[in-house]
Amino acid sequence: MAEITVTEHLLLYQKKSPHATGMFTGLLYDLILSAKIISRRIAKAGLLDILGGTGEINVQGENVQKLDDIANNILTWRMERCGALCAMSSEENAELIRIRPDFPRGDYILIFDPLDGSSNIDVNINVGTIFSILRRPHGNSGDATLEEVLQPGANQVAAGYVLYGPSTMLVFSTGQGVHGFTLDPGVGEFLLSHPNMRIPSQGSIYSVNEGNRKNWSKATREVVDWFHTCRSRDGKIYSSRYVGALVADFHRTLVNGGIYMYPADSAKPQGKLRLMCEAAPLAFLAEQAAGCASDGRGRILERVPEQLHARTPLFIGSADDVAAVERIYGKYEKS
Numbered sequence: 001m002a003e004i005t006v007t008e009h010l011l012l013y014q015k016k017s018p019h020a021t022g023m024f025t026g027l028l029y030d031l032i033l034s035a036k037i038i039s040r041r042i043a044k045a046g047l048l049d050i051l052g053g054t055g056e057i058n059v060q061g062e063n064v065q066k067l068d069d070i071a072n073n074i075l076t077w078r079m080e081r082c083g084a085l086c087a088m089s090s091e092e093n094a095e096l097i098r099i100r101p102d103f104p105r106g107d108y109i110l111i112f113d114p115l116d117g118s119s120n121i122d123v124n125i126n127v128g129t130i131f132s133i134l135r136r137p138h139g140n141s142g143d144a145t146l147e148e149v150l151q152p153g154a155n156q157v158a159a160g161y162v163l164y165g166p167s168t169m170l171v172f173s174t175g176q177g178v179h180g181f182t183l184d185p186g187v188g189e190f191l192l193s194h195p196n197m198r199i200p201s202q203g204s205i206y207s208v209n210e211g212n213r214k215n216w217s218k219a220t221r222e223v224v225d226w227f228h229t230c231r232s233r234d235g236k237i238y239s240s241r242y243v244g245a246l247v248a249d250f251h252r253t254l255v256n257g258g259i260y261m262y263p264a265d266s267a268k269p270q271g272k273l274r275l276m277c278e279a280a281p282l283a284f285l286a287e288q289a290a291g292c293a294s295d296g297r298g299r300i301l302e303r304v305p306e307q308l309h310a311r312t313p314l315f316i317g318s319a320d321d322v323a324a325v326e327r328i329y330g331k332y333e334k335s
Ligand code: AFP
Pocket: 062, 115, 116, 117, 118, 119, 120, 209, 244, 245, 246, 247, 249, 272, 273
């Protein structure tokens, strides 16, 4: 197979789209460079004094890991200088990150989770970076306001993730399908390895933290019990897989099909996952790959965030599996 770098791929798509500008391609280029730098730091984490926590608690009430901080700083430093942004939001920062007045700015808004699944770092399990790119309403200038940032996921112009796994992979969509690239460390480039990724319409894997069962509603128990007993089209009993790092669990779901679930429960009535920096970007990818993403009632991409760090239940993956979840919740809503 001819080796196409992610930069070549971006330029090709830029030519195909009359709306694409060099500014947008430049934004993605800087994002990808940041991911390569993060990947290099993670690969050496066990050798450097960068494992463990910083002793701080972030806006989400979670322990900040040293690598959370490192990844956040790498992304913030580079992206605020890229000239394409009018605001950023990170999972690690309570407020919007403003672009310094002496830096050039553009029309895009970048939302990211710098290191998702970071509680897995110390045990050398996959982690990832998730990103979402929105555009501010036409004609506005200056710093983006919070109202401009709180857009539904359906407005995303691009979204993706970097999975720091056995190999580092970049998976993203600009609304023209989902494409996956693998980092060749020798060349230092992401090379196209998974063109046009599609989620099978039904899978045979369900993924959920069953330790939370005691806190689930009757409806949620029925949802998970459904996957305990149903069979895939080729007669397979569903298997259970749960990494506890959303990017890794989603990537498996994207490649193999099936469903990832993080329902609301009595301890987390809004769910655990963040709408803007976790659920919406992965929902954009899922739909671009012929899958679905729901909060149990309807499309994640239609949800308008009421605040920067709004949370949501999430059911994402194969279209038939997500439809089964909505059917069961729907039954309880009617009764
Ligand atoms: P951390 O980044 O704090 O590890 O949170 C990871 C995460 O948001 C997501 O990546 C996982 O899917 C989910 O939490 C796991 O949560 P549980 O540990 O409650 O199952």
